[in-house]
Amino acid sequence: MSLVNFTTREITCKIVYYGPGRSGKTTNLQYIYGRVPDDRRGRMVSLATETERTLFFDFLPLELGTISGFTTRFHLYTVPGQVYYNSTRKLVLQGADGVVFVADSQVRQLDENIESLQNLQSNLIEMDDDMRSMPLVLQYNKQDLPPQLILRPLELDEALNFWGLPSFASDALRGVGVFETLKAISEQVLRKLSEEASQ
Amino acid sequence: MTHPYVRLLDQVTRVGGVRGVMLVVADDGLVVAESLMEGIRGGAVAALAASLTRRLAMVTKTSAVGELGFLQLQAEEGTLAIVPAPAGVLVVAVGGSDMNVGLARLEMLRVAEVVR
Amino acid sequence: MRRTRAVEAWTIEPLNRFVVESGARFTLLMTPAGQVLAQHGFTRAVDVMASAALGAAIFSSTGEIARMLGEREFRALNHQGRQYGVFLGALDTDRGKLLVLVVYGSDSSLGLVQLFFDDLAEQLVVAAPVPEVRRGPILAADFERELNESLASLFGR
Numbered sequence: 001m002s003l004v005n006f007t008t009r010e011i012t013c014k015i016v017y018y019g020p021g022r023s024g025k026t027t028n029l030q031y032i033y034g035r036v037p038d039d040r041r042g043r044m045v046s047l048a049t050e051t052e053r054t055l056f057f058d059f060l061p062l063e064l065g066t067i068s069g070f071t072t073r074f075h076l077y078t079v080p081g082q083v084y085y086n087s088t089r090k091l092v093l094q095g096a097d098g099v100v101f102v103a104d105s106q107v108r109q110l111d112e113n114i115e116s117l118q119n120l121q122s123n124l125i126e127m128d129d130d131m132r133s134m135p136l137v138l139q140y141n142k143q144d145l146p147p148q149l150i151l152r153p154l155e156l157d158e159a160l161n162f163w164g165l166p167s168f169a170s171d172a173l174r175g176v177g178v179f180e181t182l183k184a185i186s187e188q189v190l191r192k193l194s195e196e197a198s199q
Numbered sequence: 200m201t202h203p204y205v206r207l208l209d210q211v212t213r214v215g216g217v218r219g220v221m222l223v224v225a226d227d228g229l230v231v232a233e234s235l236m237e238g239i240r241g242g243a244v245a246a247l248a249a250s251l252t253r254r255l256a257m258v259t260k261t262s263a264v265g266e267l268g269f270l271q272l273q274a275e276e277g278t279l280a281i282v283p284a285p286a287g288v289l290v291v292a293v294g295g296s297d298m299n300v301g302l303a304r305l306e307m308l309r310v311a312e313v314v315r
Numbered sequence: 316m317r318r319t320r321a322v323e324a325w326t327i328e329p330l331n332r333f334v335v336e337s338g339a340r341f342t343l344l345m346t347p348a349g350q351v352l353a354q355h356g357f358t359r360a361v362d363v364m365a366s367a368a369l370g371a372a373i374f375s376s377t378g379e380i381a382r383m384l385g386e387r388e389f390r391a392l393n394h395q396g397r398q399y400g401v402f403l404g405a406l407d408t409d410r411g412k413l414l415v416l417v418v419y420g421s422d423s424s425l426g427l428v429q430l431f432f433d434d435l436a437e438q439l440v441v442a443a444p445v446p447e448v449r450r451g452p453i454l455a456a457d458f459e460r461e462l463n464e465s466l467a468s469l470f471g472r
Contacts (some may be wrong), residue, residue, distance in 0.1 A: 061364040
């Protein structure tokens with residue numbers, strides 16, 4: 001849940017990068033970490049296994065600057081993608097203000113993407129939330145791979161994007177689409193936060 | 200079943216004027232065993248007594264007068280006595296102004312020997 | 316000099332008192348999602364946020380273990396190192412559930428931290444305001460423009 005303080009005029013939001021194992025969630029954060037100036041970001045914390053796979057989460061705090069007079073911070077988290085880490089995923093998802101679903105565009109990973117998206121849906125429902133109320137964008141990663149190995153964004157939209165959510169093709173390793181994805185989820189999260197307060 | 204340490208403490212509580220006695224971990228200030236009358240905040244006394252003992256042990260060390268062996272605080276309505284045991288445990292006794300401090304000290308030293 | 320910084324001012328007095336009484340090196344008051352409400356002793360903002368995220372994670376993951384054991388949650392946890400100990404405690408206030416992360420050194424102890432944490436929790440419960448309900452949008456209608464500028468400068472575009 002976002003933290004809005006009217007006295008000190010600060011907003012802190014939590015954005016979670018979700019998706020199947022090895023889809024590129026950590027790579028998104030690593031790219032952002034590498035691009036953002038030191039004074040605009042905190043230390044990136046990665047709780048990973050010895051083989052560098054996310055065990056609990058990665059965490060990256062970002063200072064966006066001042067928006068409508070509010071000092072705005074985003075806390076970016078990733079979840080572990082492996083199926084058997086669901087209890088950990090639920091913990092990281094708690095209090096999320098927005099979710100980026102990072103799909104692996106490889107043809108052979110389609111089932112994993114679907115399974116992970118279904119898992120996201122059931123975890124959100126368990127938290128009295130759902131896909132329609134949670135700000136959510138999709139990112140189709142690894143679009144740099146040879147065409148015969150991957151599904152194109154339109155095909156992935158058909159397979160995964162039943163809700164007509166914003167979706168972005170990406171190559172997170174080289175940063176393609178990372179910025180656009182973050183921008184889209186940021187807009188959605190802040191718009192929802194503002195709308196909720198006006199009700 | 201009563202813990203053997205609590206039975207051990209009974210030899211101190213039997214002394215006249217003693218209202219409670221505890222074994223406290225010197226580093227943590229946590230209670231290991233206690234035998235206290237109603238109304239004594241064991242956890243609070245333990246934490247503060249351990250903190251005080253640590254500081255006073257530094258004073259005796261700095262003053263080159265050796266290890267702290269026995270500590271007695273005489274207050275308006277009673278007495279707090281502390282014996283540091285070798286095992287990193289403190290024997291802490293709380294008593295009224297009528298507490299027989301000499302005998303209590305003797306029994307506390309005996310307890311300290313046993314928990315060594 | 317180390318000092319207390321607070322996002323929410325009502326936390327300052329109880330926190331200052333706690334720090335003095337318990338001898339804590341670092342203290343962090345946060346939401347269960349790891350958002351910082353106040354801190355004492357941390358000199359770099361970045362480490363505050365990382366500590367908060369990790370503290371909240373410890374609390375929520377051990378909470379799962381508690382539930383497996385049929386406990387509602389653990390109200391307090393302690394991790395003991397050689398030089399430092401980390402204490403994590405939870406309290407319920409009108410402001411919602413809050414977590415306190417305390418790092419203490421050899422000049423304090425778990426007993427002292429626990430003792431004064433109970434006092435801190437009581438004082439915070441009394442001081443916590445009921446969250447006010449705000450009417451009207453928080454952000455200006457054209458907040459996207461500012462957001463885009465912020466993100467563009469963030470990414471050096």
